[in-house]
Amino acid sequence: MKSNKKGLNTLCTHEGDLEDKEFKGVVSPLYMSTAYAFDDVDIKRYPRYFNTPNQEALCKKLAALEHAEAALIFGSGMAAISTALMAFLQAGDHIVLQQTMYGGTYHFAVTQLNRYGIEYSFTNGWQVEDFEKEIQPNTKVIYMETPSNPLLTITDIAGVAQLAQKKGIVSMIDNTFASPINQNPIDNGVDVVLHSATKYMGGHSDISAGVVAASQEHIDIVFQSAICFGGNLSEYTVWLLERSIKTMGIRVKAQSDNALKMAEYLLGNKDVERVYYPGLETHPDHELAKSQMKGFGGMLSFELPNVDIPMFFKHLKLIKPVMSLAGVESTMLLPVATSHSLMSPEDREKQGIKDYLIRFSLGIEEVEDLIEDIEQAIAKVKSMSVPA
Numbered sequence: 013m014k015s016n017k018k019g020l021n022t023l024c025t026h027e028g029d030l031e032d033k034e035f036k037g038v039v040s041p042l043y044m045s046t047a048y049a050f051d052d053v054d055i056k057r058y059p060r061y062f063n064t065p066n067q068e069a070l071c072k073k074l075a076a077l078e079h080a081e082a083a084l085i086f087g088s089g090m091a092a093i094s095t096a097l098m099a100f101l102q103a104g105d106h107i108v109l110q111q112t113m114y115g116g117t118y119h120f121a122v123t124q125l126n127r128y129g130i131e132y133s134f135t136n137g138w139q140v141e142d143f144e145k146e147i148q149p150n151t152k153v154i155y156m157e158t159p160s161n162p163l164l165t166i167t168d169i170a171g172v173a174q175l176a177q178k179k180g181i182v183s184m185i186d187n188t189f190a191s192p193i194n195q196n197p198i199d200n201g202v203d204v205v206l207h208s209a210t211k212y213m214g215g216h217s218d219i220s221a222g223v224v225a226a227s228q229e230h231i232d233i234v235f236q237s238a239i240c241f242g243g244n245l246s247e248y249t250v251w252l253l254e255r256s257i258k259t260m261g262i263r264v265k266a267q268s269d270n271a272l273k274m275a276e277y278l279l280g281n282k283d284v285e286r287v288y289y290p291g292l293e294t295h296p297d298h299e300l301a302k303s304q305m306k307g308f309g310g311m312l313s314f315e316l317p318n319v320d321i322p323m324f325f326k327h328l329k330l331i332k333p334v335m336s337l338a339g340v341e342s343t344m345l346l347p348v349a350t351s352h353s354l355m356s357p358e359d360r361e362k363q364g365i366k367d368y369l370i371r372f373s374l375g376i377e378e379v380e381d382l383i384e385d386i387e388q389a390i391a392k393v394k395s396m397s398v399p400a
């Protein structure tokens with residue numbers, strides 16, 4: 013565990029910077045080489061060995077932001093997640109996975125793990141007891157995600173991490189929704205932190221990347237699988253991601269502020285049935301969220317039962333109905349039609365995902381403009397559905 017005393021925005025802007033010794037340029041030079049000399053050097057550099065100059069520089073920044081000793085950067089969130097899981101699991105092992113989680117990770121578990129002789133169980137909720145119940149003698153990894161997609165449930169990170177530690181199990185967390193700006197699970201005792209950097213780290217809906225951050229000992233284990241699976245990120249994208257992260261602190265702060273204001277507004281909107289946001293006092297785990305998050309993030313969900321949602325989406329002028337999340341532009345999606353469409357209606361019902369649940373990713377626009385957009389779209393849908 014390493015705690016860097018510098019402020020978050022300072023780390024985002026400067027940590028790990030490569031110095032341009034030749035021209036004294038202010039940003040890190042981009043080294044596109046895939047071939048490096050092997051004699052008279054201490055490190056044999058190669059992109060798939062995750063040790064090119066730009067990869068190393070960015071990983072220093074990522075490790076500092078997650079209070080980790082080390083980090084690795086991958087070509088996508090799923091490359092990071094699947095590589096980390098396969099690094100710690102082998103035939104005969106078992107993993108406990110949180111029930112509410114990102115659809116791609118769920119899909120990886122149910123379609124891939126058994127092929128390698130790895131057993132898995134999903135929890136029946138997100139309380140510490142729910143994880144404990146699923147532990148078996150051969151359990152090697154416990155996997156959590158908080159806040160979760162799409163209902164923003166909150167898992168007790170320290171509680172689950174302690175449970176894992178007590179039993180000698182590796183704990184992992186998908187920290188994508190919170191970002192390192194709002195949550196640092198290593199401080200709560202988690203072993204391995206995972207990110208889809210496609211989301212808040214990239215932040216502009218134009219980069220695909222993933223991150224693993226952990227102790228040096230755990231990163232060494234992940235590295236052994238990583239060089240075999242080869243999910244490294246291309247140098248140019250590494251460089252772009254470094255640039256994006258410089259503004260992550262101020263972006264995520266603006267998005268979190270917007271989400272809280274939007275959640276409060278939606279609570280008072282008579283067409284809205286329920287609002288899911290950990291920053292609201294009405295959220296069942298608000299106190300827990302307060303204890304483990306620095307901000308509550310830019311994601312919320314709400315139920316809009318009596319409005320034709322496809323028509324509502326069509327009439328939005330600013331907010332874009334698109335897949336993915338965390339960009340500087342506000343976006344919405346209907347989990348039932350997208351991220352959770354492969355789940356059976358019964359499973360969705362069991363998890364509390366209604367057909368009229370909308371997931372809302374707040375951007376950095378002025379929140380008043382976003383509220384006005386929602387109001388005009390609802391008004392249009394309603395005026396159209398009035399019988400002639």
Ligand SMILES: *Cc1c(COP(=O)(O)O)cnc(C)c1O
Pocket residue numbers: 088089090091114116117161186188189207208209210211220221222
């Ligand atoms: C998007 C996402 C992922 C997967 O990341 P990719 O970059 O799409 O591979 C994993 N976890 C969460 C929470 C996500 O939102």
